[in-house]
Amino acid sequence: MDAKENLITSAQALLWERGYVGMSPKAIQQRAGAGQGSMYHHFSGKAALALAAIQRSAAEMQAQIDAELNFQGTALAQITAFLQRERDVLRGCRMGRLAQDPEIIALEELRQPVDEIFSGLQQRLIDVLDSGQANHEFLYVFETADLAAMIVSVLQGAYVVARAENSEVPFKRAMSGLLFTLGTLTKPAI
Amino acid sequence: MDAKENLITSAQALLWERGYVGMSPKAIQQRAGAGQGSMYHHFSGKAALALAAIQRSAAEMQAQIDAELNFQGTALAQITAFLQRERDVLRGCRMGRLAQDPEIIALEELRQPVDEIFSGLQQRLIDVLDSGQANHEFLYVFETADLAAMIVSVLQGAYVVARAENSEVPFKRAMSGLLFTLGTLTKPAI
DNA sequence: GTCTATAAAACGATAGAC
DNA sequence: GTCTATCGTTTTATAGAC
Known part of the structure; x- marks a missing residue:
């Protein structure tokens, strides 16, 4: 060993x-x-x-993200697959956990890898959403950076709420809510 | 003193x-x-x-929430006002911070007030959204519990990402993205 | 109620033998 | 490379005087 x-x-x-x-x-x-x-x-x-x-x-997470958001299928399909992959919800996110630590935030070199994961993930989502816009998959033109930030935030926040309630239920609800709202952006109201 | x-x-x-x-x-x-x-x-x-x-x-936060989500105006107006109130973004959320702490989560009595804040806030948002549904403010019928969980998660996650990037920018983007998507639920695509 | 003294254990690291 | 010994500080209290 x-x-x-x-x-x-x-x-x-x-x-x-x-x-x-x-x-x-x-x-x-x-x-x-x-x-x-x-x-x-x-x-x-x-x-x-x-x-x-x-x-x-950070390297492990980046590799996983690269494998998941791989530009196959529509923007909505890619994001749905990413959001629905299996997660150890109550354990939380490794990187999100570190963002709450005062010493990590205080030491630039410790915070940097955490920053890069979140910046990189958002950029990846922006690229996916931009390609969706280019392919006219959405009913609206929107600020893709805003949507990307929102998607990452739902994920991170859902972990937080799940831990607070010691239950996976709020996490699943948040994902359902997000997938519903993203869905409405691609197809018109009934 | x-x-x-x-x-x-x-x-x-x-x-x-x-x-x-x-x-x-x-x-x-x-x-x-x-x-x-x-x-x-x-x-x-x-x-x-x-x-x-x-x-x-928890009591201080609950009082603030009660004052903010006070059933005046449309559901969207109330939620918008709640999301746009001034926040010390990089300081993060007092309760969300505790949800990440292993000892808080391990001790039932310490976790309980944190749980109640998040459960209560979600219920408050459910009530607001339900009243919006009853008043036909939305173009869609949706699971209000899912939307409520999503809204709380965006807020919590936006704090996390902001701290990770040591910047208020991702927080503001997440709020913009959320307000945009909530807006589309109330008015049809152009 | 607040003070000072005391204390066992853990923390974060260093030194030197092997 | 790993081990044991040691070190100064901090942690989380307790005890007893005032």
């Missing part, structure tokens, strides 16, 4: 569960099955290890 | 900024200008003080 790898995956899990503030070096080491010496040999400290873990998580 | 009051408002601020995990008794005391003895005289410990602070914050 590669201790350095174990430390990174361990930190990834703890950042997801407890955030930067709630993650201690000791907890990382125990979960990784590594000692103090090992951790401080591979990383200069908690911040450096967290950076490696965040970058890894 | 009432030390007990100072301790509660101090804990409210720290919960907002740093969450339960990131808030230490010492920090609460310093911000409140109170000593150890004072805090432990008024509260049995960190959890008890946090509960008082969360309940206070």
